[in-house]
Amino acid sequence: MRREPRIVAFCCEHSGKLAAGDESSSAALPDNVGIISVPCSGSVQTIDILGAFRAGADGVAVFGCHEGSCKHVTGNKMVKKRVEYVARTLEEIGWNRERVAFFPVAAVESKVFRDRLAELSENVRDRIHGYEKCLGKQSESAP
Amino acid sequence: MNHYSKTVNSGVRLERISVNKRVLVVGGGMAGLETALKLTRLGYEVTLLETAESPGGSILSLSSLYGLSGESDLLVQSRIEAIKQNPAVRVLTGARLVGVTGTVGDFRVEIEQAGQTIENRCGAIVVATGLEFGEELPGTGSPEKTISHKELERRLVDLQQSETNRSRMPSNICLIVEDEGVDSAMFSASALKNALAIKRLSKSSVFVCCDNVNVAGSGLEELYREARSEGVVIFRLEDMRPQVRETRTGLAVTVKDSSAAAPGGWQGLIEIECDLLVLPERATVPADGVSLQHLLNVSCDSDGWFQENNVWAKPVESNRRGIFFAGGCRGNFDVEDILAEAKGAALEVHNLLRHGKRLVPVGRVAVDASKCAVCLTCLRSCPHDAIEILVDDKGHNKAARIIDIACEACGICVAQCPANAIQMLADQFRDQDVAVSV
Numbered sequence: 001m002r003r004e005p006r007i008v009a010f011c012c013e014h015s016g017k018l019a020a021g022d023e024s025s026s027a028a029l030p031d032n033v034g035i036i037s038v039p040c041s042g043s044v045q046t047i048d049i050l051g052a053f054r055a056g057a058d059g060v061a062v063f064g065c066h067e068g069s070c071k072h073v074t075g076n077k078m079v080k081k082r083v084e085y086v087a088r089t090l091e092e093i094g095w096n097r098e099r100v101a102f103f104p105v106a107a108v109e110s111k112v113f114r115d116r117l118a119e120l121s122e123n124v125r126d127r128i129h130g131y132e133k134c135l136g137k138q139s140e141s142a143p
Numbered sequence: 144m145n146h147y148s149k150t151v152n153s154g155v156r157l158e159r160i161s162v163n164k165r166v167l168v169v170g171g172g173m174a175g176l177e178t179a180l181k182l183t184r185l186g187y188e189v190t191l192l193e194t195a196e197s198p199g200g201s202i203l204s205l206s207s208l209y210g211l212s213g214e215s216d217l218l219v220q221s222r223i224e225a226i227k228q229n230p231a232v233r234v235l236t237g238a239r240l241v242g243v244t245g246t247v248g249d250f251r252v253e254i255e256q257a258g259q260t261i262e263n264r265c266g267a268i269v270v271a272t273g274l275e276f277g278e279e280l281p282g283t284g285s286p287e288k289t290i291s292h293k294e295l296e297r298r299l300v301d302l303q304q305s306e307t308n309r310s311r312m313p314s315n316i317c318l319i320v321e322d323e324g325v326d327s328a329m330f331s332a333s334a335l336k337n338a339l340a341i342k343r344l345s346k347s348s349v350f351v352c353c354d355n356v357n358v359a360g361s362g363l364e365e366l367y368r369e370a371r372s373e374g375v376v377i378f379r380l381e382d383m384r385p386q387v388r389e390t391r392t393g394l395a396v397t398v399k400d401s402s403a404a405a406p407g408g409w410q411g412l413i414e415i416e417c418d419l420l421v422l423p424e425r426a427t428v429p430a431d432g433v434s435l436q437h438l439l440n441v442s443c444d445s446d447g448w449f450q451e452n453n454v455w456a457k458p459v460e461s462n463r464r465g466i467f468f469a470g471g472c473r474g475n476f477d478v479e480d481i482l483a484e485a486k487g488a489a490l491e492v493h494n495l496l497r498h499g500k501r502l503v504p505v506g507r508v509a510v511d512a513s514k515c516a517v518c519l520t521c522l523r524s525c526p527h528d529a530i531e532i533l534v535d536d537k538g539h540n541k542a543a544r545i546i547d548i549a550c551e552a553c554g555i556c557v558a559q560c561p562a563n564a565i566q567m568l569a570d571q572f573r574d575q576d577v578a579v580s581v
Contacts, residue, residue: 043554043567072553073442073462073526082558 004032005058005124007117010048012041014071016063018107033117041065041102042075049086049100059099059124060086061117066104076104098123155507155568159500160548162248163266165190166492169240169435172200173478174470174485175271176222181489183231187496190263191226191234192254194431198223198234200273201471202478205296205333218478235261239431243268243438246528246549247465248501267465267492268439270449271485274471275429288394291424292318292330295337302344312345313418317396319385320353322423330423331357332477335366337421338375350415351377352385352398360477378413393418432472439466440528448474459488463528464549467491507552507568512542514564519543521556521565530556 011017017037020029029035034057038044041064052060062083064076080102087097103116166182168175171193179189191198199219226232235256242253250268254261276293290298295318302312318338320330331353338349351370356377358364371377383399396415404411428447436443441461444450449461449468459467469488470481495501512533517540522530529549533541543565545556557565 038554039567040553040555043558045558068444072551072555074524075526075553075555078524078555078559 004030005121005128006056007033007059007061007121007124008036008052008055008057009033009061009063009117010036010038010041010044011063012065012075013037013039015065015105015107016041016103016113019063019105019110019113021110029114030117030121032121040070040072040075041079042070042072042077044079044082046082046086049083053099058128059101059120061100061120062102063105063113063116064102066106069106076102096123096127099127155504157502158505158547160248160503162496162499162501162548163250163264164188164496164499165263165265166267166269166496167240167250167252167263167265168192168269168271170200170271170273170470170472171195171198171234171236172271172273172470173202173219173222174273174472174481174488175200175269176219176226177482177485178269178271178469178489179232180222180225180229181486182492183229185489185493185497187231187492189232190254190265191232192238192240193234193236194239196236198226198236201275204293240435240438246531246546247463247495248548250465266496267467269467269469269488269492270435270439270441270461270472271468271470271488272429272432272435272449272472274426274474274476277425277427288418289420289422292333292337292421293424295421296333299337299340299344302341310345312341312347314346315348315350315393315415315417316341316419316421317350317352317394317415317417318421319396320351320356320423321380322384331355332360332363332366334421335363335370335375339366339370339373342370342373342375349375350396350417351375352380352396352415353377354380361479378415387420390416392416394420396420426474426476428472439463441466442526444474446474448472459484459491462526464551465495501548503548504552505547507547508545508550508554508557509566509568510543510545511564511566514562515542516562516564517542518561520559520561524559525556526553527551 009016009020011020017035020035041062044062049060049062062079064070064079067076070076083100083102086100090099091097101120105113105116165188167190168179169192171191175191176198179191182189202219226234235254238254238256240252241255241260243250245251248266250265252263252265252268254263276291318334320334334351334353335356338351341347341349356367358367378398378400379402380398381401386397388395394417396417398413398415400411400413403413432449433447436449441463442450449472459469461468467488469484475481475484517532519532521543522532527549529546529551531544531546533544535541552567554567557567
């Protein structure tokens with residue numbers, strides 16, 4: 001049976017975290033998503049994103065504020081560049097660049113938050129099965 | 144305090160840091176005067192800077208104000224008098240800010256007045272530099288028949304003064320409220336107010352062309368009703384800009400009022416013949432306001448207005464702690480709003496500086512001096528100007544240091560530091576903790 005892709009979402013305390021809601025909120029998040037709250041999306045480092053992949057994530061989402069409404073003025077712009085850099089790096093090592101993405105979201109956009117996560121899961125799902133199939137074949141052919 | 148020590152790791156402690164209780168208010172217009180007055184009432188000493196020879200600002204050019212009793216100059220004069228009699232306010236006219244260093248609680252400012260530079264220290268800065276209306280109008284070809292809203296205000300003053308001027312008022316006047324890049328809220332109120340004033344003083348017909356009559360202010364809805372009942376004609380434009388052409392006797396303005404159109408039939412095109420056309424001019428940040436933005440290192444929006452930190456939650460704060468905005472410099476133009484903002488700014492200053500001490504969490508973010516290469520990346524990337532460079536006694540740069548009183552603990556410097564020398568110490572945000580939660 002195909003497994004669900006594991007998604008790690010870095011969420012800005014001022015937008016993403018609030019959009020995600022807490023455990024009591026009506027629309028619960030899918031089990032395959034892990035939320036990490038950060039003080040500003042700008043504080044998410046390249047190494048954090050790569051660390052998430054290393055720990056077994058299949059996709060990483062960074063949720064920050066919309067442009068122009070970052071509490072820390074430039075944090076969201078900075079992380080956007082950083083995510084772009086990670087995406088490029090992933091592409092260079094043969095992964096799909098769509099595994100990592102920055103999504104602007106407002107604190108009230110709970111639906112947008114879930115839609116974006118679903119979008120990312122969908123993008124990643126095909127990739128990981130292709131990848132694992134490929135790995136499986138290799139292991140069969142190995143002695 | 145207990146709550147705080149629960150959420151934050153033990154490396155963080157709270158310290159009392161002394162702050163200077165003198166406040167600098169830049170700009171002696173309505174907002175600046177009001178802020179200064181409120182601050183003195185709260186027990187602060189205020190230095191008020193005004194570039195012109197006397198305080199008052201651009202509100203003095205208005206003929207009247209809607210919704211507020213008293214004429215505009217009276218409103219300002221009473222405040223100027225109060226300021227002059229107040230020993231806690233030091234008014235510097237013909238002065239401007241030329242240098243700002245330091246941080247919240249201890250800003251060191253340089254003020255240039257009459258060729259001399261005065262140094263001053265203050266705990267907070269309130270920017271109330273106001274706005275400026277450009278003289279430029281969108282071209283229509285007939286300069287003597289086309290004037291700005293500001294010019295209309297001037298003529299209204301004449302109109303109120305003498306009977307002969309009244310008979311000279313053109314018989315058909317058309318006011319256009321919006322243009323590309325001009326906010327309707329800016330002129331809705333003044334257009335309605337002026338249309339009503341013309342209607343009451345002379346026998347002219349007045350037409351107001353407007354996309355949305357912006358009545359989101361106290362007393363505006365009533366003003367609108369009053370204007371309608373006095374016979375001011377209001378056209379609602381939607382998709383078409385008003386077309387102006389010259390005729391033998393005057394100007395003809397073609398507007399499309401979609402609410403008057405019959406479905407499938409008449410499109411609602413109306414031609415207004417008028418002798419005087421009033422067009423909106425662009426409101427801009429004054430030139431010294433622009434240089435102030437660089438001087439203070441505060442962010443502004445795409446039109447150059449001083450931007451508030453967070454429009455809803457923190458309406459008068461800037462991205463730097465200790466610097467506040469009030470009034471026209473934010474693109475605000477409603478007198479009541481401006482007064483409310485001035486009060487808000489004064490209260491925020493009070494919140495920041497009261498008791499002359501401030502309780503500050505120290506050590507939320509720490510720099511490892513042995514790793515710091517003084518590359519200045521953190522200094523450049525910090526959105527709150529909360530990083531300084533320590534210098535040893537030989538004048539060499541030693542390491543970066545976080546200024547705790549200005550720091551908002553956003554972690555941007557932590558992420559930007561190429562040497563990984565900056566760490567967040569709050570429990571859940573340390574690198575190793577982030578790795579664990581992954």
